[in-house]
Amino acid sequence: MELAEARAETEPRAVDRAALLAVDGVTLRFGGVTALQDVSFAVQAGAICGLIGPNGAGKTTLFNCISRLYDPHAGTIVFDGRRLARFARHEIAALGIARTFQNVALFATMTTRDNVRVGAHALARGGFLANALALPFAAREERRLTERAEALIEEFRLGRVADRPVGELPFALRKRVELARALAIEPKLLLLDEPAAGLNHEEVDGLADEIRAIRERRGVAILLVEHHMNLVMRVSDQVVALEFGRVIADGPPEAVRTDPEVARAYLGSAR
Numbered sequence: 001m002e003l004a005e006a007r008a009e010t011e012p013r014a015v016d017r018a019a020l021l022a023v024d025g026v027t028l029r030f031g032g033v034t035a036l037q038d039v040s041f042a043v044q045a046g047a048i049c050g051l052i053g054p055n056g057a058g059k060t061t062l063f064n065c066i067s068r069l070y071d072p073h074a075g076t077i078v079f080d081g082r083r084l085a086r087f088a089r090h091e092i093a094a095l096g097i098a099r100t101f102q103n104v105a106l107f108a109t110m111t112t113r114d115n116v117r118v119g120a121h122a123l124a125r126g127g128f129l130a131n132a133l134a135l136p137f138a139a140r141e142e143r144r145l146t147e148r149a150e151a152l153i154e155e156f157r158l159g160r161v162a163d164r165p166v167g168e169l170p171f172a173l174r175k176r177v178e179l180a181r182a183l184a185i186e187p188k189l190l191l192l193d194e195p196a197a198g199l200n201h202e203e204v205d206g207l208a209d210e211i212r213a214i215r216e217r218r219g220v221a222i223l224l225v226e227h228h229m230n231l232v233m234r235v236s237d238q239v240v241a242l243e244f245g246r247v248i249a250d251g252p253p254e255a256v257r258t259d260p261e262v263a264r265a266y267l268g269s270a271r
């Protein structure tokens with residue numbers, strides 16, 4: 001493909017506000033540092049979108065805006081037709097957004113099964129009082145959560161380690177537990193923060209298959225922050241590239257990979 005043609009295909013464009021996730025003109029500063037500058041892009045329902053960029057480009061900051069950990073100074077994020085700014089951080093899961101973390105955020109002394117159950121609990125109805133009084137609907141809810149957790153344990157092939165504390169498991173397996181836990185809320189959007197970090201070649205291959213399979217099975221949209229370029233290019237339907245807080249390319253993986261702006265941004269970067 002000619003370079004000019006590649007550029008045209010990846011040029012940032014007006015955001016599609018009807019998409020599952022529409023990030024529109026988001027700006028966020030930390031003191032004098034502009035971490036995000038007028039960032040706009042959209043992710044369609046069921047699509048896998050890779051978010052790339054050199055260190056400090058703003059990827060984590062953007063994730064934190066979508067999870068409501070940070071409030072943008074300007075712009076809007078619309079998810080499934082709702083403006084996220086209207087919701088508190090603890091309401092995000094109920095809207096249908098789940099997240100995994102770079103360093104795996106599980107309860108190390110709890111078993112695999114209990115970690116997955118905790119994920120399902122994020123959506124549990126009834127609450128503390130109903131559970132404390134052992135009301136019938138609380139018992140029904142518990143059964144429902146147990147069934148959901150067991151289904152996920154089977155789906156993610158975790159049966160063999162279901163009763164082991166997750167802190168004892170190899171890192172790659174803990175990552176699978178974290179995926180199962182995130183999906184326990186049956187999200188419409190899954191945010192994956194550097195899922196390949198700390199994995200070897202073979203494990204990254206397995207992860208790529210797993211990510212595609214999750215989307216096929218569940219139709220969930222996935223936004224993936226990742227430095228591992230091969231993984232991003234292999235699994236994504238769309239890739240958004242950031243540099244110094246700005247979107248420099250947005251398009252199909254092959255077009256973004258060959259985009260001269262992206263190549264320039266990565267020049268001198270060893271990753």
Ligand SMILES: Nc1ncnc2c1ncn2[C@@H]1O[C@H](COP(=O)(O)OP(=O)(O)OP(=O)(O)O)[C@@H](O)[C@H]1O
Pocket residue numbers: 030033034035053054055056057058059060061062
């Ligand atoms: N809490 C914070 N306080 C001050 N500056 C911050 C904070 N978080 C991020 N920054 C700055 O904002 C910019 C974007 O950082 P961010 O962590 O979002 O980049 P990134 O693309 O995720 O980088 P990496 O690939 O290294 O994880 C950087 O200049 C960073 O130093």
